[in-house]
Amino acid sequence: MMAQDDPSAAMELVGRLEHLAVGAGVAAALQAAVKLGVPEAVGDEPKEVAEIATKANVLPGTLGRLLRALERQGVFEEVSPGFYRHNELSRLLRDDSPYGLKHLVVWLGAPWTWQAWPRLDEAVRHGKAVVPxxxxxxxxxxxxQDAPESARAFDKAMTAVSSLSSRQVAKNVDLGEVNSVVDIAGGQGHLLRTLLAQHSHVHGTLFDLEGTVADAVPELGEDGEFGDRCQVVAGDCLSEVPVKAELYILKNILDWPDENSLRVLNNIKETADPGSRVLVIDSVMDAVPEEMRVTSVIDLFMLLNVGGQRHTRSEFEALFGKAGFEFTRTVAVPGTFPTLHLVEARIPG
Ligand SMILES: C[S@@+](CC[C@H](N)C(=O)[O-])C[C@H]1O[C@@H](n2cnc3c(N)ncnc32)[C@H](O)[C@@H]1O
Structure with a gap:
């Protein structure tokens, strides 16, 4: 029987679709709570909405509505009518959470995203980014150049996401015979810092755009803990990669158009010695189905901003082939979400 012929089954479908259709409102509620400091105003013991509102400096009536909407999504717990406390999910949004997910929420709700999502239909029709x-x-x-607040929100979000996985990634990257590493488009250097901390023989270079490396983690700076075996280089990897190393890391960057990825790989080839290794670290489109609920939407996000995409393992392998690299292997990094993969290749010769 078709669900449409069974009124209660049909209504269940209607409910599921309506839930999906209000998704933008759910994202906005999460972002509003973070921007207003609601996670810092709610405690582990139940508090009345009025008390939370005073702490967050907002109106109690509307805050109650915001908390109710989020509680329905599983964020915060309403212990008795009008009294809220944290649950495991809402606690992750606090400023003092070690996971820094607040920064990811702010980034995913940056003003440009609210300009770009309504034009997803155009991007799908033409296969092009809408941000330009x-x-x-x-x-x-x-x-x-134009949105420094969003740029810094991006850097913070990337650092937060990196901090969730860096230790696991560092454990799985084989640096046994490697003395020099460059992290291309390495953000503020969280992964590089972790690698240098775990491998005292390794010298590292952080390479990223000027505005980003200006806020590099202090340990990588001249006076920092790893200053004597680290350099920070500002530049554009699409123009050149002016650093020689035995291992080139490209983490979460080859998701822009393949022509850009090929340019970066070619720039590496121009500088690096034959035999040097290249390591792409990224989530892939053919991973665990449950993860695809996030990855497949991020894939659309990439389409909107850079006209890019998430790749499958074999697409990365093909990309290396096109750039004239020898593909070596792909391994998953356990304990990361979405699961990161290490896709390795070497420059022939
Ligand atoms: C998605 S983030 C990844 C950051 C870091 N690798 C990580 O995994 O946390 C992409 C990074 O690429 C940098 N980037 C973008 N275009 C670049 C370019 N042309 N040259 C160098 N870095 C670039 C951005 O500044 C940003 O830090």
Missing amino acids: EIYGKDFYSYLN
């Missing part, structure tokens, strides 16, 4: 259409320049130029 809206702002008249490519995504990273727009961020760094």
